Amino acid sequence: MIEPGPDPHLSPVWIDVGQVLQRTVTSLYSHLVTRPTGRAVRLAIETQLQSAGERSLSLIDLSEVVVIDFSCADEVVAKLLESAHASPRHEAYFVFGGVHEPHRDQIETVLERRGLAAVAETDQHVFALLGSVSEAEERMWRALEQRGAVSEDEIGAVLPDGNAVQLLIERRLALRSPRSGSLHALSRLVRRAT
Amino acid sequence: MNVLPVPTSLDYQTVDAFFDQVALAKEGRALFDARHLRWVDPNGMVGLLVAGTVAGRRGALPRLELPESSDVHGYLSRMAFFEAAKGVFDFDAPVRRGAAKGASDVLLEITPIVANADVHQVVDRVQSKAGAILSSRLGYPATAVVQFSVILSEICQNIVEHAEAPGWVAAQAYNWARRLGRYVVVISVMDVGRGFRGSLHDEHSARYGDRWADTTALEAAFLHGITRFPDSGRGQGIQQIRKQVRRWDGAITIRSGTARIGQVPEWDDTPPLTDGMQPFPGAQISIILPAKAEP
Numbered sequence: 001m002i003e004p005g006p007d008p009h010l011s012p013v014w015i016d017v018g019q020v021l022q023r024t025v026t027s028l029y030s031h032l033v034t035r036p037t038g039r040a041v042r043l044a045i046e047t048q049l050q051s052a053g054e055r056s057l058s059l060i061d062l063s064e065v066v067v068i069d070f071s072c073a074d075e076v077v078a079k080l081l082e083s084a085h086a087s088p089r090h091e092a093y094f095v096f097g098g099v100h101e102p103h104r105d106q107i108e109t110v111l112e113r114r115g116l117a118a119v120a121e122t123d124q125h126v127f128a129l130l131g132s133v134s135e136a137e138e139r140m141w142r143a144l145e146q147r148g149a150v151s152e153d154e155i156g157a158v159l160p161d162g163n164a165v166q167l168l169i170e171r172r173l174a175l176r177s178p179r180s181g182s183l184h185a186l187s188r189l190v191r192r193a194t
Numbered sequence: 195m196n197v198l199p200v201p202t203s204l205d206y207q208t209v210d211a212f213f214d215q216v217a218l219a220k221e222g223r224a225l226f227d228a229r230h231l232r233w234v235d236p237n238g239m240v241g242l243l244v245a246g247t248v249a250g251r252r253g254a255l256p257r258l259e260l261p262e263s264s265d266v267h268g269y270l271s272r273m274a275f276f277e278a279a280k281g282v283f284d285f286d287a288p289v290r291r292g293a294a295k296g297a298s299d300v301l302l303e304i305t306p307i308v309a310n311a312d313v314h315q316v317v318d319r320v321q322s323k324a325g326a327i328l329s330s331r332l333g334y335p336a337t338a339v340v341q342f343s344v345i346l347s348e349i350c351q352n353i354v355e356h357a358e359a360p361g362w363v364a365a366q367a368y369n370w371a372r373r374l375g376r377y378v379v380v381i382s383v384m385d386v387g388r389g390f391r392g393s394l395h396d397e398h399s400a401r402y403g404d405r406w407a408d409t410t411a412l413e414a415a416f417l418h419g420i421t422r423f424p425d426s427g428r429g430q431g432i433q434q435i436r437k438q439v440r441r442w443d444g445a446i447t448i449r450s451g452t453a454r455i456g457q458v459p460e461w462d463d464t465p466p467l468t469d470g471m472q473p474f475p476g477a478q479i480s481i482i483l484p485a486k487a488e489p
Contacts, residue, residue, distance in 0.1 A: 029314050030318065031314065031317045031318070031321070031343070031347075033313055033314060033317050033343075033344075033347040034310040034313050034314065034347065034351055034354075035310075035351065035355070036310050037310065037314070066321065066340065067317055067321065067340050067343045067344065067347070068344075069343075069344045069347040069348055069351075070344065070348055070430050070431060070434050071347075071348065071351060071431065074427040074428075074430075078427055079427065101337055102337045102340035102341065103340075105341075105434075106344065106434075109430065109434060110427060110430070113426065113427055113430060114426060114427055
């Protein structure tokens with residue numbers, strides 16, 4: 001379950017990849033391996049997101065996945081981000097949940113290979129920026145992560161590297177509210193109810 | 195009938211010479227004489243299936259004379275060799291000689307790889323039993339079983355995506371007491387397909403011109419991650435396998451055609467690149483992962 005975050009009034013969508021895998025491909029497969037499997041899972045997620053409106057925030061939850069190989073990580077994480085960023089009609093934000101140590105290398109590798117980055121929950125309530133990011137982006141992202149949200153008036157003072165902040169917004173690693181202009185850490189917008 | 199003597203020891207060190215011998219065999223039905231086989235590892239067993247398949251393409255189903263050693267017999271049985279050999283060799287049904295001795299360190303019995311479903315099956319099997327062996331024999335952390343599964347998944351997918359022919363995979367743990375003073379896991383993945391040169395030829399041979407050969411194709415894929423797919427996300431399987439094998443201080447070699455390339459640690463004296471072997475179809479991959487060294 002997901003608790004909707006405050007300001008931008010997005011209702012985050014929780015997608016349990018383990019369930020998608022069993023529902024989409026076959027209940028016999030319990031691991032996220034092979035490229036066709038990853039492709040089928042990604043297409044199922046994309047179909048689910050088609051009805052999400054102009055703007056969406058999704059928690060792609062990998063916590064029930066035991067094994068994810070590089071081919072599936074490329075399909076389910078990297079290509080999902082790439083195709084979402086390329087869409088002119090839909091503004092999609094993603095947080096990848098359940099990215100525990102055995103998954104991390106595969107996901108980081110495929111993101112770096114395509115020059116992408118993503119916000120991931122690497123342990124309970126611990127979030128990290130994975131993939132291809134500059135030091136400045138990482139610094140600004142951490143500052144935002146600590147605060148959770150920064151109002152429009154405060155952005156310059158709290159997040160002084162304007163270029164890096166702009167890149168975080170463009171790369172959809174942070175969300176700027178179109179109403180208030182405030183900046184939000186994606187991690188705060190996709191909190192799971194306990 | 196062409197008689198092909200199987201060496202007394204058929205493993206990662208002797209299998210290439212065995213393939214050369216098979217490559218040089220004359221047309222016509224072959225007889226693989228394995229009666230004197232005393233030692234065989236996953237490379238030897240899977241290699242025997244590959245050799246039989248290649249020989250079978252030249253004539254009738256080859257004949258296999260089974261090993262006389264009951265230990266070897268029991269081991270082949272435990273590794274599901276006889277099931278895999280049906281359709282590859284003509285052989286007399288092995289006589290059951292009681293349960294094989296000793297605790298089994300089989301991580302993965304010989305498993306045919308033809309489709310993606312087979313890769314799922316490999317990962318399922320490994321997940322269910324490899325963890326205990328990897329931690330007890332190699333001293334790897336509990337999470338290593340996931341990385342181990344990822345290696346097997348990526349390497350088996352190479353067969354499905356590139357070989358255009360069937361292959362097999364097997365893995366087993368051994369105590370290399372004399373050779374290394376440690377346990378090792380030996381993984382073998384082989385196919386009888388078009389090999390690296392064949393897979394990369396259409397997209398990449400032109401830029402190499404006269405230099406295009408098995409060696410350059412292996413270097414392109416193994417060292418530079420080049421693949422026949424234009425997608426930038428492709429070609430990372432072998433690169434990531436190399437990275438993980440290096441982390442575990444392991445060795446990986448790939449033979450394809452006349453050449454073999456490898457990433458070898460200090461404890462292994464296999465040359466990193468060998469050329470001039472006899473042309474042999476497909477790709478034959480060997481991975482050896484040693485136990486963590488005592489501090």
